[in-house]
Amino acid sequence: MTVQQPKRRPLSRYLKDFKHTQTHCAHCGKLLDRITLTRDGEIVNKATIAQLDTPIDEATWLTEQQEWMALCRFCGDLHCKEQGNYFDIIGFKQFLFEQTDMSHGTIREYVVRLRRLGNHLVAQNIPRPDSLEALLDDSLEAWLPATSTNNYRIALRKYWQFQTQIANPVIAQQENKATSDIY
Numbered sequence: 001m002t003v004q005q006p007k008r009r010p011l012s013r014y015l016k017d018f019k020h021t022q023t024h025c026a027h028c029g030k031l032l033d034r035i036t037l038t039r040d041g042e043i044v045n046k047a048t049i050a051q052l053d054t055p056i057d058e059a060t061w062l063t064e065q066q067e068w069m070a071l072c073r074f075c076g077d078l079h080c081k082e083q084g085n086y087f088d089i090i091g092f093k094q095f096l097f098e099q100t101d102m103s104h105g106t107i108r109e110y111v112v113r114l115r116r117l118g119n120h121l122v123a124q125n126i127p128r129p130d131s132l133e134a135l136l137d138d139s140l141e142a143w144l145p146a147t148s149t150n151n152y153r154i155a156l157r158k159y160w161q162f163q164t165q166i167a168n169p170v171i172a173q174q175e176n177k178a179t180s181d182i183y
């Protein structure tokens, strides 16, 4: 009597099926249009996936699958390329999604602003603020970009709320309710 071997398929096949079953971004919940697959937090591109031809069985795949995520392009970019920004961009984005009722478009606008501001500050070698107060007082004010300064100020204030939320959740929640619009 022969023992039935579990059926094996290349990992790339499982991934292809996996990709097709994912409808919403694993991070922000947005309906997926273009999908970015990540493994253990790193983007894995199509060409690499095509080369993953190790035959595995269903049980192995179920374990492997836990390492994989389907993200929208926006989240994929943020999670895999923004680790070293001046600000905690990823945490900020999560905060906006989870703690405010802002639309995707508004959140994107805030995140883009803060990212730009972060790059601007890094380019000028401005040290990171060492306290919550320093985010809002004059220490960064002098370094804000000359154009759209007020927009950056607004993004910075929202970031301050996010940082305050980490330090003191109750106070921050009241702040959010008062200023949940972008302007």
Ligand SMILES: [Zn+2]
Residues within 6 Å of the ligand: 025, 026, 027, 028, 029, 030, 071, 072, 073, 074, 075, 076
């Ligand atoms: Zn997303």
